[in-house]
Amino acid sequence: MTTSTSLPKNSYVILGLLSFGEMSGYDLKQLADQSVGHFFGSPVRSQIYTELRRLSDLGYAEEREVVQDDRPDKRLYRITDEGLAALRNWLTYASTSNDVVKSHFLLKIFFGKHMDREELIAEVEGYRSSSIEFIELLEQTRQNCGGEPGTLFTFLTTGLGISHARANIEWADEAIALLKNADADYSWKFTDSTIGSSK
Amino acid sequence: MTTSTSLPKNSYVILGLLSFGEMSGYDLKQLADQSVGHFFGSPVRSQIYTELRRLSDLGYAEEREVVQDDRPDKRLYRITDEGLAALRNWLTYASTSNDVVKSHFLLKIFFGKHMDREELIAEVEGYRSSSIEFIELLEQTRQNCGGEPGTLFTFLTTGLGISHARANIEWADEAIALLKNADADYSWKFTDSTIGSSK
DNA sequence: GTTCCCATGTAACCCGTTACATGATTTT
DNA sequence: AAAATCATGTAACGGGTTACATGGGAAC
Numbered sequence: 001m002t003t004s005t006s007l008p009k010n011s012y013v014i015l016g017l018l019s020f021g022e023m024s025g026y027d028l029k030q031l032a033d034q035s036v037g038h039f040f041g042s043p044v045r046s047q048i049y050t051e052l053r054r055l056s057d058l059g060y061a062e063e064r065e066v067v068q069d070d071r072p073d074k075r076l077y078r079i080t081d082e083g084l085a086a087l088r089n090w091l092t093y094a095s096t097s098n099d100v101v102k103s104h105f106l107l108k109i110f111f112g113k114h115m116d117r118e119e120l121i122a123e124v125e126g127y128r129s130s131s132i133e134f135i136e137l138l139e140q141t142r143q144n145c146g147g148e149p150g151t152l153f154t155f156l157t158t159g160l161g162i163s164h165a166r167a168n169i170e171w172a173d174e175a176i177a178l179l180k181n182a183d184a185d186y187s188w189k190f191t192d193s194t195i196g197s198s199k
Numbered sequence: 200m201t202t203s204t205s206l207p208k209n210s211y212v213i214l215g216l217l218s219f220g221e222m223s224g225y226d227l228k229q230l231a232d233q234s235v236g237h238f239f240g241s242p243v244r245s246q247i248y249t250e251l252r253r254l255s256d257l258g259y260a261e262e263r264e265v266v267q268d269d270r271p272d273k274r275l276y277r278i279t280d281e282g283l284a285a286l287r288n289w290l291t292y293a294s295t296s297n298d299v300v301k302s303h304f305l306l307k308i309f310f311g312k313h314m315d316r317e318e319l320i321a322e323v324e325g326y327r328s329s330s331i332e333f334i335e336l337l338e339q340t341r342q343n344c345g346g347e348p349g350t351l352f353t354f355l356t357t358g359l360g361i362s363h364a365r366a367n368i369e370w371a372d373e374a375i376a377l378l379k380n381a382d383a384d385y386s387w388k389f390t391d392s393t394i395g396s397s398k
Numbered sequence: 399g400t401t402c403c404c405a406t407g408t409a410a411c412c413c414g415t416t417a418c419a420t421g422a423t424t425t426t
Numbered sequence: 427a428a429a430a431t432c433a434t435g436t437a438a439c440g441g442g443t444t445a446c447a448t449g450g451g452a453a454c
Contacts (some may be wrong), residue, residue, distance in 0.1 A: 008413060009303075009359040016310040026433055039305040047414060049435060068421065072433040075358075088313050096304040096322060097329070105295040106359065111215040112352045114287050123295060130296070149384035153311045156374050160305065163366040171359050178351065185348035207441060225405055246442060248407060269451065271405040 006090065007054075010043045014051045015087045017078040018061060026074065034141065035154075037159060052077055060086055077188045109175075114185060119181050128172035130167040138162050204254075205289065209242045214286045217260060217278040222247045225273065233340065234353075237360060251276055254380045259285055308374075312385060320378050327371035330364040337361050 008161030017023070017031055025048045032042040043051065052075075055061040064076045077085075104126055110194050139157040145151045182188075216230055218220070224247045231241040242250065251274075254260040259282030276337045277284075304326055311319050336358040344350045381387075 010414080013306070014372075015315075016306070019310070019313065024433075025435095026431095030372050035308060036306065039300050039302045039309075041299055041301055045413060046416085046432095046435075065366055068432095069325050071431090072422070074433060081290070084313070087310070091307055091310055091314050092318055094303060094307075096307060096326070096381050099304055100240055100301040101238050102240055102299040102301075104239045104293060104311070105298055106201060106356050107212070107215070107235065107289055110235060110238075110352050111290055112355075113349050114215075114218065114283070115290050119291055124200070127295070145360050146389055147386055149386050150312050151387040152377065152381055152387035154388045155310050156311075156370075156377070157305050157309050159228075159374075163361055167362040167366050168359070171337070171355075175355050175358075182351055186351040187348050187355045188351035191344055209442080223405075224407095225403095243443060244405095245444085267404090270403090271450075273405060392415075 006094075007086075010047060011054065012049055012087060012090045012094075013043065014048060015055060015060060015079060015083055015090075018055075018077055019087060022064075022076050022078040024074045024076050025052055028052075028077075038138070039157060048082065055083065058086075059083075088184065107145065112179075117179065117182075120178055124175050126174050128169055128176075131168040131172070135162055135165045138165070205293075206257075206285075209246060209285060210250055210253065211289045211293075212239060213247065214254060214259060214278060214282055217254075217276055218283065218286060221263075221275050221277040223273045223275050224251055227251075227276075236335070238356060254282065257285075258282070267340065311350075311378075316378065316381075322373055323371050323374050323378065327368055327375075330367040330371070334361055334364045337364070 013032065013036055014028060017028055017036070020031070023031070025045070028048050029042070029045050032048075036042060052061065055077070056063050059080060062075045062078055063075065065079065066076055067073045097192075105123070108115065108120070108123055114121075138161050142155060142158050145154050178188075206235055212231070212235055213227065216235070219230070222230070224244070227247050228241070228244050231247070235241060251260065251262075254276070255262050260276045260278055263277065264272065278280055303328050304322070307314065307319070307322055314322075317394060337360050339386045341354060344353050377387075
């Protein structure tokens with residue numbers, strides 16, 4: 001209704017972040033990296049600037065130039081009422097069923113037959129430790145916000161991330177054990193393990 | 200070493216699937232949908248056919264035409280030794296650190312402030328039930344394979360999927376409760392809940 | 399008699415990435 | 427003296443999606 005053709009996803013990502021306050025493209029990149037970047041990916045810099053101009057053209061954001069002496073001048077963007085409406089519209093009508101995962105790691109596992117067993121196990125160990133690191137990162141994110149308006153949403157998104165990472169660690173432990181004891185043909189019998197079996 | 204420029208990811212996806220046996224583009228699409236599709240995405244049909252021609256040109260696959268009476272003729276593809284080598288090379292050298300998640304669902308949650316609360320909760324409920332469905336799907340996949348060579352890898356990939364989906368369900372239950380009781384400003388205090396807190 | 403399954407392709411498009419380009423100030 | 431921070435942009439490219447196109451046989 002608001003617009004005939006809807007914008008690319010990243011436009012709404014930018015719009016959404018802009019709803020947190022007036023920002024420059026530079027600020028936006030930082031914020032994206034440590035927020036939506038973890039569950040949606042962060043647009044590259046160049047695209048942020050392009051998108052920002054598009055949002056201005058559409059009247060979804062307002063530009064304001066700030067001249068600085070000690071630092072490069074910058075352009076600050078603020079979401080408009082029209083922009084907020086477009087964001088809301090997208091949020092309510094966009095489908096969430098097209099969630100996409102592109103896990104190179106699981107691809108390797110799936111095609112694991114063709115890999116050296118030691119390397120495969122090392123890969124799983126790497127996955128395990130990066131999951132641990134990720135948990136620490138998300139827990140820090142959580143501690144940087146508490147009590148302020150809107151923090152529930154950060155709490156929820158980080159919560160799911162942490163839960164998944166915990167699941168990764170448990171899974172990795174069992175996967176390593178299974179890979180170590182596996183036959184040469186990597187056949188698997190139901191009695192071998194309980195990963196993912198009903199608790 | 201094997202090749203100067205490496206191929207796009209989907210080429211290796213096709214190559215990998217081809218390593219399971221001789222197949223047509225049509226077969227490949229079916230197989231991709233129910234395997235790699237769940238954790239890497241499945242290439243669209245048109246791309247599969249394009250990719251298959253590319254792999255042929257590179258000598259990574261061999262084409263064989265099969266004429267049929269009752270059905271359309273088809274082209275079967277078989278991976279070559281060179282193709283296997285290219286696959287192995289990619290599997291060992293490709294980085295797994297660039298795993299990507301694009302969760303539209305979490306985007307909505309993150310920008311939840313702008314949504315109607317009832318709609319947000321409904322969204323989470325939808326997420327919950329699709330996680331349940333997904334578990335059933337993966338469990339069926341598991342039952343269709345057991346004992347045969349290479350099934351360990353299917354077991355592992357489905358296992359992680361099931362673990363994540365279970366985590367989703369638990370998370371959704373708590374998220375719904377929190378959203379129902381949240382203040383108008385959606386502020387969150389550490390005492391409110393335990394999602395993702397150390398067990 | 400309509401819908402589903404089999405089976406393969408071409409052409410256009412565009413989002414998003416990579417590479418290129420610049421430069422002052424502050425920190426190490 | 428080097429590296430990081432701040433700050434913004436243009437140009438080219440290409441991978442992957444969407445739309446278009448075809449058609450016989452089987453199932454319901």
